[in-house]
Amino acid sequence: MTETIVKIDLSKSAYENDMIHNRWHPDIPMVATVKPGDDFIMECYDWTGGQIENNDNADDVRDVDLTQVHFLSGPVGVEGAEPGDLLVVDILDIGAFQESQWGFNGFFSKQNGGGFLTEHFPDAQKSIWDFNGMFTKSRHIPGVEFAGLIHPGLIGCLPSKDLLDTWNEREKELYDTNPDRVPTLANLPYADTAHMGRMKPDEAKVAAAEGARTVPPREHGGNCDIKDLSRGSKVYFPVYVKGGGLSVGDLHFSQGDGEITFCGAIEMAGWIHMRVNLVKNGMEMYGVKNPIFKPSPIKPVYDDYVIFEGISVDEDGGQHFLDVNVAYRQACLNAIEFLTKFGYSKAQGYALLGCAPVQGHISGVVDVPNACATLWLPTEIFDFDINPTAEGPKKMVDGTIDIPLSKDKE
Amino acid sequence: MTETIVKIDLSKSAYENDMIHNRWHPDIPMVATVKPGDDFIMECYDWTGGQIENNDNADDVRDVDLTQVHFLSGPVGVEGAEPGDLLVVDILDIGAFQESQWGFNGFFSKQNGGGFLTEHFPDAQKSIWDFNGMFTKSRHIPGVEFAGLIHPGLIGCLPSKDLLDTWNEREKELYDTNPDRVPTLANLPYADTAHMGRMKPDEAKVAAAEGARTVPPREHGGNCDIKDLSRGSKVYFPVYVKGGGLSVGDLHFSQGDGEITFCGAIEMAGWIHMRVNLVKNGMEMYGVKNPIFKPSPIKPVYDDYVIFEGISVDEDGGQHFLDVNVAYRQACLNAIEFLTKFGYSKAQGYALLGCAPVQGHISGVVDVPNACATLWLPTEIFDFDINPTAEGPKKMVDGTIDIPLSKDKE
Amino acid sequence: MTETIVKIDLSKSAYENDMIHNRWHPDIPMVATVKPGDDFIMECYDWTGGQIENNDNADDVRDVDLTQVHFLSGPVGVEGAEPGDLLVVDILDIGAFQESQWGFNGFFSKQNGGGFLTEHFPDAQKSIWDFNGMFTKSRHIPGVEFAGLIHPGLIGCLPSKDLLDTWNEREKELYDTNPDRVPTLANLPYADTAHMGRMKPDEAKVAAAEGARTVPPREHGGNCDIKDLSRGSKVYFPVYVKGGGLSVGDLHFSQGDGEITFCGAIEMAGWIHMRVNLVKNGMEMYGVKNPIFKPSPIKPVYDDYVIFEGISVDEDGGQHFLDVNVAYRQACLNAIEFLTKFGYSKAQGYALLGCAPVQGHISGVVDVPNACATLWLPTEIFDFDINPTAEGPKKMVDGTIDIPLSKDKE
């Protein structure tokens, strides 16, 4: 029977568990050591460490303490792993705990992190998703059910000290260009809420002050939020410290490309089953800077889509130069508008794009001045037909249900 | 037998054919009128109108006159089409001419348009691709062969006068922010090389001065360069003028997401077979601003990929804020580096990413400050195995062949 | 939390559990009643009720008591279900028990049931498969690993008395044409080893004498062994008795089309999570005699195959008339021969065709006198490349390992 090398207790704070950490630092001690070829299971808190509850009130999303995120399980050492190697991780399976078959999606208040469409959705909102075997649906968004494309939002190896310094420097530099921006330009080290795993208190105090926040994806992978890193995929991670130090968390039951709602995917606590191997000296042999990976043979296939285009002209008519973000934002807004024709609120539409396995493609990035991006909305996740017809759309959702909203406190 | 309503003669200049135009203007006369439900064929020049030849010299790519592009066939009027409708276009088939079974891909000189990676590839280069039935390979890039994902790079309806004015204003505004930039920020109207189809000379002269250039994708679709608009797909185009006025051109035998080489895909002359229908008042009924479409059931399926991540830290270590372009550029550069390990030159790698059906996904756009993009490289297009192994890569390409390069003239 | 309405204890005999039965009879009492729309979990013994063990000895396969099979969980009643309805079953998930992450495949001795190729493999053999998350591999067949296409081999509703009588009559009639045949032509009712669930002893005794054996698929579905009835699929079962009476068992981690090894797939104990609904009067409305179903969106996709043809000329050169069984047997033998070129024993090849998600297509059934069948072998399940090349196959398996065999007792 496969060993579970990190166990958690959802009824206790993540801070009490020394196999958890929420900052990146080369000196966080390994919680276990495995051999190449081994497979093992790690249990994970949801990314907020349990701050969000299964109820119909978005206050917890509004009041979330984002300095705590993300709670990661690990790091796990791999015998023989050395800087320059590639750590090959087969994601063999992922699941929610039997007693916790649900997840959440939310929009943060613009004052507390926001999201991709925060100008349009400035208030905290959340939706709860129940898991039914391999499928999920939400009591807050009627008429949809889909199979989970379960994946870890955050996974990677510990950075070296040099790499950590590089991260801190470049992000500080950006931050300093507009330190008062809301939402912030970057999340700098913040010691108060750091959880440094098994580091001794004195060392932890020092490390916490320089430990990188877990929010952005970086060279090592990290918070890539790539929906396709799903169970069945095979990932090659750069190794920067002896032993590698693989940490993982932020499990998602499902997510759309872009994780546009920021909070984020369908977020859940659960477990992940992995196997590790090494490609010695793989970084140089294959010229690898960021992780590379191979897709899973066992992902949900929703093959029929309605696809929305967006170009880099913003919603006020402003012309941007080859800006894919603006283009993708337009594609998202176009999809949300389309969904309202079937009776959904805009917030329900936004949540759906964050949760369902929508694809976001970079379609054109050279035809000055407009980038073109496409948002692929799978039609088969709906209980009714959303394909355009000559007769026009039917209101299939009656508008009596919306997703909970909590206004900012005065 | 299906009628060919636009015929072309590749041995003659596109300017001599009055069923061709290379600017967008509401007053360009229809070249034919069809009924809803009709299917028909239109022949198309390649986007440059024959400026690039099937040889091993990139001078023609270096010296291309980009003020001439793109040569479009049409516009075709549809009975009953009125502003506010959606014109439904089934792309039934697309092909190259029997006597012209080849296409080209190129990088423009940085001084003449450049491309997505123009800082890395500042000189004009080109590769020629031979078509073998549904497949293609290039004498300039050994070891790859793949099925065509044939599609029109450019298709859409005529703009209204209001829409045209909006385009010209916003693009001029951007252009004026840095009129000396090389490459240019936007291509403004340019009368000298305009081809206004069947407009009478006097009217054409006036219209040419305000006709929008065909380079960028815009609200009507236009030069979207969406590889998935392939034969078998169904597209819903906004209608802005009576009759719609559907024009099409810039046929591609294959292209990767982003069309990163700008010149661009595997470009070809050929024909397109389409069927049209109407959704009356569809723009309002479905809330459609940009075209929406449905994918084809008959596209090539390359299901095994090596996937490269990129984040919005540029190649000099500069930190950008959630910039998907920077992230996708990194993913592309990572893929090119990887390909060199098998013996390809960087230019061959770059060309491959522009030509082969690679996918570009917007993976994360909210995890400040780093956007994350992924480049999906299909493994099955190669004659050899490019999957990473513990043994490392083998040089399968011996480097004796490269793609032609032409330095800028002094 | 979803209710588990049938629980089992693997350490106890299936005969001790009154929520289990191994015969079909209309009077077997429901073990629970659910409402349309409900989802629930049922635990299941492996089809033999635990006769086969996780070891390297095939004696248990040789000595299996096939009069006991299959041990089914249920029947479950559905409120409002009446004869003539269709019971809609969504298979939401299926899994092995955490403490029992393995399965078995075997060939029965020709004297005890045989299999599709029993003339070529007359002795009992078995292979053990370990489950690693969503994947499996066997210590008896090196070089292969694949994702589970998990499904119930046997599922359906209780027959009416009339239907039961029809079954018994027609099978007896066939049996009587050659009662001494080995293997047998049909398995007739057999009271000695019958387990009639919660029937009272007296009634059970009578019913056992007429209860249909569970071996063949019949009008109600039953032992269809359709690999595509996997988790995520939706099945419409005919209802013959009030309440429906849904029973299920014979869980398979994976299986090839045809279940050619008879014992059978990768057989396992585990649990199944289902949701039920009704289409009232659906049998007549849709003209349904046998179950119909829809495939899952979340099945493993192995898209690259080597495909073997077979025609209805047998291995001795005998000409058969449009016989698909003979044709498929040839295709299977051709595939096994091919696999030996890479170092596998014929028995390993046979086991692979029974376990891996191979497809069996009926390709031609009208071109007298030869039927044509095809066997699709997915290439991606192998650790090495099995595609034919000009260089010829390499022995990738060294022949030191074979699957255990137990000769018949004298």
Place this chain on the structure above:
Amino acid sequence: MTETIVKIDLSKSAYENDMIHNRWHPDIPMVATVKPGDDFIMECYDWTGGQIENNDNADDVRDVDLTQVHFLSGPVGVEGAEPGDLLVVDILDIGAFQESQWGFNGFFSKQNGGGFLTEHFPDAQKSIWDFNGMFTKSRHIPGVEFAGLIHPGLIGCLPSKDLLDTWNEREKELYDTNPDRVPTLANLPYADTAHMGRMKPDEAKVAAAEGARTVPPREHGGNCDIKDLSRGSKVYFPVYVKGGGLSVGDLHFSQGDGEITFCGAIEMAGWIHMRVNLVKNGMEMYGVKNPIFKPSPIKPVYDDYVIFEGISVDEDGGQHFLDVNVAYRQACLNAIEFLTKFGYSKAQGYALLGCAPVQGHISGVVDVPNACATLWLPTEIFDFDINPTAEGPKKMVDGTIDIPLSKDKE
């Protein structure tokens, strides 16, 4: 430009073209010789050589002379091909002639060949299919349109004299068991209508008396009618004579597994573009007896199905022993019954199963006494939704159109 090595003139009889033949014989002279690595085009008559016309009358199907079929193009010699080699054929593309964009499907009269369901459809009927680019629809079967899965029904190399003798002997032996059967058990050599290509008259006369008929699939491939041998696939054919002698014909625009209507698929005249290579001594190296092949990356993907089960109990309740033909016949009849609920005639349903890309799977062949087969009907080919719902089916086809029928002459 690719060379067309066999040209045909649809206005002339196939008998006048010496690059055509309709029997298999080792001595038929090559019509051209190509080198390994070459690609070339061959034009092909429809299988009947033009006996069936594009009209609304089934008399031509009733009166067809089946002793003439199939008219094949070739044989083509390949330099260096020797007995024991594998001839690797890449099917690069296939198409209908521009002036002949249509095909036919028919049921033969029971007295003249019949079909898989001839007891249910004893009269001659036909449907005409128009091709619209990559798609087809029929004026005789409203409400369906689908993409072509274009393939050659018949392709293979010339047999050796020994192999020819084996064929003739075993088929004669079967024929003699019931020489009066209608339809016949086998089609024996028949000199009167033989077309022996470029053989000299005297030699042709002798060879015609022993030339094998082209109807059944055999060891060399031949009339396999495998829908998946579509453009983009790669086939490995056994070589039996020096030069190989590749012949091809019986092009199909689309076909369902089993080609159950016998006449057959959507039959058409057209051209095929192929590339050839050799695996020297491949038959022994890979243990190949029948052709093996790899599927195309560019076939139509219809991923949503309603799937029908059938078991080996015939329509009169008769019990058969593990007979896949009976099981598949039941699955087909079940699907036809289902389609009538939407308004189709049974004949329209039958024709659809012969023409559309339905799959036929061998699901279970070991659970005595019932085989289980499944018929997969793609839902996306219909203009309306055929999925079962609680509301029941709607008559979407009004029954005013049926497919033409011609009664047998008295």
